[in-house]
Amino acid sequence: MYKILYNIGMKVGVYCNRSAKKFIPIQKTLFAGLEKNHIAYEVYDRPEEIGNIDVLVVLGGDGTILRVALEAGRRGIRLLGINAGNLGFLTEFEGEQTEEAVTLLCEDFAVQRRSVLEIEVSGQKMYALNDAVFQRRYDERSENNVVSITAEIDGNKVDEFVGDGIIVSTPTGSTAYSLSAGGSILTPDIEAFILTPICAHSLHNRPIVYADSSELRVFLSGKGAKLSLCLDGQFARSICDSDSVILRKAPFFVEFIKRKNSNFFSKLLFKLNKWSN
Secondary structure: OEEEEEOOOOOEEEEEOOOOOOHHHHHHHHHHHHHHOOOOEEEEOOHHHOOOOOEEEEEEOHHHHHHHHHHHHHHOOEEEEEEOOOOOOOOOEEHHHHHHHHHHHHOEEEEEEEEEEEEEEOOEEEEEOOEEEEEEOOOOOOOOOOEEEEEEEOOEEEEEEEEOEEEEEOOHHHHOHHHHOOOOOOOOOOOEEEEEEEOOOOOOOOOEEEEOOOOEEEEEOOOOOEEEEEEOOEEEEEEEOOOOEEEEEEEEEEEEEEOOOOOHHHHHHHHHHHHHO
16 A cells, blocks of 8 residues: 655654675765755664654665564554665665665655564464464484474365475565465565465465465474474574464554655566576
């Protein structure tokens, strides 16, 4: 969903990935542009430093954005990404477009809402903007390290997935790990999630797109079986056969600042061509 907003009284923060190769020249250009346009800003190196702001400009790649996205979403802070990393699917501007990014903040811009996954494991709630990955754990004492995961949507059995695990992805995450595992690409405005098997041992296991208003339950088959749960690429916890696992749409979303003429498919083509080289 796009909504046009204006920058009246806007408070800006800048979150930096100082390890990014292109960081220094992009930062200099950004700060110079903000100061030229009399936009006050604060600079943060850690997510816990983020103050009371309206917009957070993120210098880095997708990993940098993922580190702050959920906190920003909970607090209603909009994100503007400038790519100082590699791929940058979540960034609106490339590093050489930093001046254009500042100009956008000074004019009117569109805001796009991205859905978030809520993952509840035995009463513990966690969240992910990209994906929740349930994957096998290697045990050198075991003769068989594949996992068997049964999925139910709204109480109806979907399938039993035997292999390395499954990925449950938002539309935002459909261009990440899920895509590498053969999942479909979803446009950001689609109200759906995608369940993608990882290296399934059966040819009938295929990615499944389902409505984000549904509730997905995951069951781990086999007594004593365990797997790892990773959220947005980070290990979250271990899952065992006695755990209750429920995935649903979170009660909040993450808002990204976009150009009014932002085109998902042109960006997708550019990024996929860059990724393929």
